[in-house]
Amino acid sequence: MSKLFSSTWARPFLLILIVLVLWDLAILVFGIPQYLVPAPLAVAEQIWNEWPMLLGESLPTVYATLGGFALSVVIGVPMAMMIAYSRLIESYLYPLLVFSQSIPKVAIAPLFVVWFGFGLLPKVIVAFLLGFFPIVVSTVMGFKSVEVDMVDLARSMGSTRLNMFLKISLPHALPSIFSSMKVSITLAVVGAVVGEFVGSNAGIGYVLQKANGNFDLPLMFAALVFLSLIGVLLFLAIDAIERLAIPWHVSQRGTVHSTMRWR
Amino acid sequence: MSSDDQEGLSSAAASARGATARRPLIRLCGVAKSYPGKDGPMASLDPLSFDIDEGEFVSVVGPSGCGKTTLLKLVAGLLPVSAGELTLSGSRIDGPQRNVGIVFQSAVLLAWRNVLDNILLQAEMRKLPMAAARERALKLIATAGLEGFEKSYPWQLSGGMQQRVSICRALLHDPSVLLMDEPFGALDAMTREKMNLELQRIWMGSKKTVLLITHSIPEAVFLSDRVLVMSERPGSIAAIYDIDLPRPRPLDVMSSAEFARYTQSIRGHFFTQGSLDH
Ligand SMILES: Nc1ncnc2c1ncn2[C@@H]1O[C@H](COP(=O)(O)OP(=O)(O)OP(=O)(O)O)[C@@H](O)[C@H]1O
Ligand SMILES: [Mg+2]
Numbered sequence: 001m002s003k004l005f006s007s008t009w010a011r012p013f014l015l016i017l018i019v020l021v022l023w024d025l026a027i028l029v030f031g032i033p034q035y036l037v038p039a040p041l042a043v044a045e046q047i048w049n050e051w052p053m054l055l056g057e058s059l060p061t062v063y064a065t066l067g068g069f070a071l072s073v074v075i076g077v078p079m080a081m082m083i084a085y086s087r088l089i090e091s092y093l094y095p096l097l098v099f100s101q102s103i104p105k106v107a108i109a110p111l112f113v114v115w116f117g118f119g120l121l122p123k124v125i126v127a128f129l130l131g132f133f134p135i136v137v138s139t140v141m142g143f144k145s146v147e148v149d150m151v152d153l154a155r156s157m158g159s160t161r162l163n164m165f166l167k168i169s170l171p172h173a174l175p176s177i178f179s180s181m182k183v184s185i186t187l188a189v190v191g192a193v194v195g196e197f198v199g200s201n202a203g204i205g206y207v208l209q210k211a212n213g214n215f216d217l218p219l220m221f222a223a224l225v226f227l228s229l230i231g232v233l234l235f236l237a238i239d240a241i242e243r244l245a246i247p248w249h250v251s252q253r254g255t256v257h258s259t260m261r262w263r
Numbered sequence: 264m265s266s267d268d269q270e271g272l273s274s275a276a277a278s279a280r281g282a283t284a285r286r287p288l289i290r291l292c293g294v295a296k297s298y299p300g301k302d303g304p305m306a307s308l309d310p311l312s313f314d315i316d317e318g319e320f321v322s323v324v325g326p327s328g329c330g331k332t333t334l335l336k337l338v339a340g341l342l343p344v345s346a347g348e349l350t351l352s353g354s355r356i357d358g359p360q361r362n363v364g365i366v367f368q369s370a371v372l373l374a375w376r377n378v379l380d381n382i383l384l385q386a387e388m389r390k391l392p393m394a395a396a397r398e399r400a401l402k403l404i405a406t407a408g409l410e411g412f413e414k415s416y417p418w419q420l421s422g423g424m425q426q427r428v429s430i431c432r433a434l435l436h437d438p439s440v441l442l443m444d445e446p447f448g449a450l451d452a453m454t455r456e457k458m459n460l461e462l463q464r465i466w467m468g469s470k471k472t473v474l475l476i477t478h479s480i481p482e483a484v485f486l487s488d489r490v491l492v493m494s495e496r497p498g499s500i501a502a503i504y505d506i507d508l509p510r511p512r513p514l515d516v517m518s519s520a521e522f523a524r525y526t527q528s529i530r531g532h533f534f535t536q537g538s539l540d541h
Contacts, residue, residue: 147371149368150371150373152336152341152365153365153367153371154388155341155359156341156359156365157384157388157389158361158388159388167373167387171373171375248375248416249374249375250418
């Protein structure tokens with residue numbers, strides 16, 4: 001048992017357990033009514049009863065998230081490369097990017113429903129809009145932070161521009177790209193749900209909306225649990241890919257301790 | 264056929280002459296460098312003129328910021344000269360050269376490549392035949408005392424080992440010119456002396472032309488045929504010393520009176536300039 005508590009992967013679960021107990025105690029002690037905050041057990045019961053529905057509704061949310069995330073990477077990384085390599089492109093694009101980020105996505109999400117209907121596309125777009133900015137910012141930094149000496153070294157070897165990119169700049173930028181991908185995927189989940197809020201008949205966002213309308217708080221909390229699970233699992237997937245792709249990086253050497261490392 | 268013979272004869276004659284006469288390989292003629300500054304160009308190097316002969320070992324010492332690295336990068340073809348003429352075996356240096364190996368102030372190893380692959384980067388970039396390069400890399404690794412570390416990553420090596428890897432990388436394509444920017448600056452005194460001996464051995468075995476930037480006066484005297492002393496920035500040549508000590512030089516030579524005389528007089532330049540760079 002004490003071995004269980006001392007293993008790193010068990011610690012977050014232990015913390016969750018503590019929070020659940022405190023939650024339950026608070027409801028008992030302060031006499032909070034069921035229609036304001038449901039008891040953990042009520043939520044658990046709802047999950048138990050409704051998990052096939054919740055799992056089914058998770059799929060559209062996952063699709064929208066992955067779609068938006070994929071777009072973020074496919075558009076964000078090349079855009080970052082152009083910004084990093086051309087002062088001209090940077091001066092045109094960067095201010096616009098920052099400007100675009102200050103527009104609240106919730107405010108423009110209904111617009112996408114008007115344009116693209118109730119399907120998957122508007123959700124993918126909102127997920128993309130939230131997910132791609134951190135990728136651009138962080139990837140630009142990754143490409144720009146190659147040491148001058150390293151560039152000089154490659155030049156002294158008569159490197160072509162392509163080789164410089166493939167053998168020096170890209171591997172150098174990979175750690176930044178991966179860390180921004182982790183931020184991006186969690187934001188993409190938020191984006192997908194926001195997209196579902198404003199107009200849809202499927203997805204966890206839709207379930208949340210519906211449960212809210214019916215004052216069905218246990219269902220709402222159950223949906224939130226599924227939503228967090230989606231976020232965590234996608235995050236862990238990227239973390240695993242990162243470990244395979246850049247085993248050489250400081251963050252992967254096992255000498256540093258970070259909370260998201262489950263091992 | 265007959266013309267071939269004549270050419271062979273004349274080049275043989277030339278090399279026979281070269282054994283006695285000086286053959287400048289790198290020539291600097293009024294070479295100056297200025298960087299763009301806030302208010303107009305900032306002079307970093309005042310016009311310099313000197314030659315480095317083929318097979319010669321030349322060191323440059325000078326106060327920090329006097330333009331030593333700048334000088335090395337000019338010779339490496341990594342920076343364009345602002346004025347003057349800079350040639351390598353007769354042709355203008357207008358970009359990175361094929362026949363040059365460079366060791367930078369820091370080891371600049373790629374974190375995602377192991378020792379062997381870091382050294383082989385040189386061959387990949389220059390598109391050399393890989394099998395031969397690999398064989399040569401392994402030989403260099405053995406010479407540098409890095410056997411058993413071929414598959415290690417840079418972060419698993421000490422600073423001295425990393426710098427040795429970067430020297431192996433600079434030697435992989437067997438360049439006739441070796442440019443080194445304070446390669447041993449980060450090493451402890453004992454490792455440094457060992458590396459100095461090693462470098463002397465490599466140089467005597469291969470007869471490469473070496474330009475070494477260093478801030479250690481004893482190191483410069485110990486290794487060099489000539490020591491070039493630079494003045495405060497913007498750098499210019501304060502003095503050039505011919506070091507007439509017999510080769511190969513054992514470490515003991517450092518405690519000889521002659522050696523001390525050289526280091527004393529070179530150190531004198533820095534005192535009179537009011538700068539203490541070791
Ligand atoms: N890229 C650059 N842009 C502008 N100024 C530069 C640049 N690189 C060097 N300088 C200037 O040129 C001068 C010479 O720099 P350099 O790096 O050649 O000195 P150094 O002799 O190698 O010094 P150190 O012994 O500290 O390595 C310095 O005063 C520095 O401010
Ligand atoms: Mg320097």
